Amino acid sequence: xxxxxxxxxxxxxxxxxxxxxxxxxxxxxxxxxxxxxxxxxxxxxxxxxxxxxxxxxxxxxxxxxxxxxxxxxxxxxxxxxxxxxxxxxxxxxxxxxxxxxxxxxxxxxxxxxxxxxxxxxxxxxxxxxxxxxxxxxxxxxxxxxxxxxxxxxxxxxxxxxxxxxxxxxxxxxxxxxxxxxxxxxxxxxxxxxxxxxxxxxxxxxxxxxxxxxxxxxxxxxxxxxxxxxxxxxxxxxxxxxxxxxxxxxxxxxxxxxxxxxxx
Numbered sequence: 001x002x003x004x005x006x007x008x009x010x011x012x013x014x015x016x017x018x019x020x021x022x023x024x025x026x027x028x029x030x031x032x033x034x035x036x037x038x039x040x041x042x043x044x045x046x047x048x049x050x051x052x053x054x055x056x057x058x059x060x061x062x063x064x065x066x067x068x069x070x071x072x073x074x075x076x077x078x079x080x081x082x083x084x085x086x087x088x089x090x091x092x093x094x095x096x097x098x099x100x101x102x103x104x105x106x107x108x109x110x111x112x113x114x115x116x117x118x119x120x121x122x123x124x125x126x127x128x129x130x131x132x133x134x135x136x137x138x139x140x141x142x143x144x145x146x147x148x149x150x151x152x153x154x155x156x157x158x159x160x161x162x163x164x165x166x167x168x169x170x171x172x173x174x175x176x177x178x179x180x181x182x183x184x185x186x187x188x189x190x191x192x193x194x195x196x197x198x199x200x201x202x203x204x205x206x207x208x209x210x211x212x213x214x215x216x217x218x219x220x221x222x223x224x225x226x227x228x229x230x231x232x233x234x235x236x237x238x239x240x241x242x243x244x245x246x247x248x249x250x251x252x253x254x255x256x257x258x259x260x261x262x263x
Contacts, residue, residue: 045227149174
């Protein structure tokens with residue numbers, strides 16, 4: 001039995017030397033992430049923290065793209081921002097990643113442009129899962145979205161996620177901008193900050209469900225929010241969709257592993 005056969009039996013992803021191809025400096029990074037050029041702490045679970053992902057990941061900073069301005073720049077398809085993101089995506093592809101995501105759900109506005117610029121899957125926003133979530137609801141239920149900016153979450157924007165007009169009508173939105181951060185932006189890091197932010201996000205989710213008892217699933221538009229998904233689910237008892245649930249699904253399609261077991 002050779003090494004590949006042993007690895008297959010153990011459920012390991014093995015490679016064949018005959019299929020090894022060079023041409024770049026680095027190998028084995030399955031996911032690429034377009035990251036804003038910010039300096040705030042990105043805790044584990046945030047889309048901009050490499051340790052968030054259960055597989056090898058390459059982060060690519062889009063130089064000059066301010067995190068605070070990014071949602072608005074995406075929404076109006078700022079030409080300079082778009083070109084920078086396309087260049088960064090093409091660099092990630094040339095460096096060997098198999099799929100690309102972003103750190104902002106509002107990057108959905110440039111999904112088509114990024115996808116057309118590369119030859120690997122691009123999934124810019126957690127909101128691309130909206131049609132799937134809709135199919136999990138029974139008649140009369142709604143989808144609750146927690147977003148960084150409710151003013152930008154228009155029907156036209158949601159339609160870009162593949163939502164039909166009738167589906168858009170089942171969406172209710174809670175904007176984070178309507179409840180001030182417990183910790184003001186720019187404040188020096190402190191170990192208590194994630195706990196305080198979790199309390200804020202859970203409070204917003206609870207109010208969303210209380211105001212809209214027909215909500216049957218919760219979405220995080222913001223890709224900073226996955227660290228709080230478990231707490232929101234514990235508080236509401238509802239399915240929670242975020243960028244990480246999307247990432248895991250997409251990566252399985254580009255990095256399938258053989259099944260092992262007994263018969």
